[in-house]
Amino acid sequence: MGTDSRERMVRSAAYLFRERGYSGTGFRDVIAHSGAPRGSIYHHFPGGKVQLAEEAVRYAGEFLNMGIEAATQGEDAASAVDAFVGWWRQVLIRSEFRAGCPVVAVTVESHDDAPQLSKAAAAVFDRWEDTLATGLGNAGVPDERAARLARLIVAAVEGATVLCRAHRDVRPLDDVVAELKELTRAAAESG
Amino acid sequence: MGTDSRERMVRSAAYLFRERGYSGTGFRDVIAHSGAPRGSIYHHFPGGKVQLAEEAVRYAGEFLNMGIEAATQGEDAASAVDAFVGWWRQVLIRSEFRAGCPVVAVTVESHDDAPQLSKAAAAVFDRWEDTLATGLGNAGVPDERAARLARLIVAAVEGATVLCRAHRDVRPLDDVVAELKELTRAAAESG
């Protein structure tokens, strides 16, 4: 199974990607941050940096998805939005607006020679949308509408985190969330 | 005033940032793409790469803002959304989903040693929001609501472009836009 150092490398990669992006994060940075041994990079990741990034994207995706799932068990539609947003609020504030979403970071600079990265990112986004849509469905939103709303939520929240980083302020996220909650509440009632 | 080569460098930088991001775009790439002479980089941009990026962000921001302004003269609320979205649709499709927003690209990997980049990006986002909000106001949306809606539109559309790049498909953008147009129409009617 996964060694300690191997898992630490993946976690550190995800962590560093959030702040410096894919190209901006070197292998040496990952080594330094994770404390993992330098000699075993290509033992654990024969595919090199691309493979490490791929696993970091999947790790971050799965990690956040668990959080969404846990918080969408209720029957309140707005709580589905809160679940997704709460994590990003924490990340932004605790990093003093230096960190964002690693999946976004990898997506906006993915090269043609590494289509796996886009694939992995797309899978993560899809998963988040599905989980959110399920939560909205439980709250009474019709399935078809729930899927479109979930997609809007993912897009708007990810976009809002970028705005927050630029402004170094959480207001953009709060403003966006206010509109989204209103929208989901209305959708749940009319459903 | 601005020399030819100088302006070409800024435009090329903005172009390349959209695909490869800030760290992923080297000065040599900008030179090769613009055809500008290598020797005059630090003549035109004493501040180095950071200054070039700063001007590229402002250039892209002003360029798109003109497009939004031109298309928000009408009194239809939905056209304000179309104006902002149309450009991104073109960029995505014509680049085969390799290119996104240069402002986002710079924002998600801005370092602590270059706060000018975040500032410039924030100014661009604000300008887009203001122009959009004005368009929504002309369509009958109350001012306060228009500001919040404009922010949602910018965030959601920017986020949707990221989703589109990951999926290599325009559907995420179309789905998001459908929801946004519905929302703005309702806001204009109730106003």
Next chain:
DNA sequence: GCTTGACTATGACGATCGTCATAGCAACGC
């Protein structure tokens, strides 16, 4: 004609990049 200033050609600096080869370590089955 001469000077000034804007712009460019060329080449190099040290640093860092991703990658990999080689050797060595510890733990295990036999």
Next chain:
DNA sequence: GCGTTGCTATGACGATCGTCATAGTCAAGC
């Protein structure tokens, strides 16, 4: 004992990074 396997230490490869110094070109102004 021995060999195999999983992991690490170390050092280096060529390429590319941002940056800059130096010399040169060229047009405009006096």
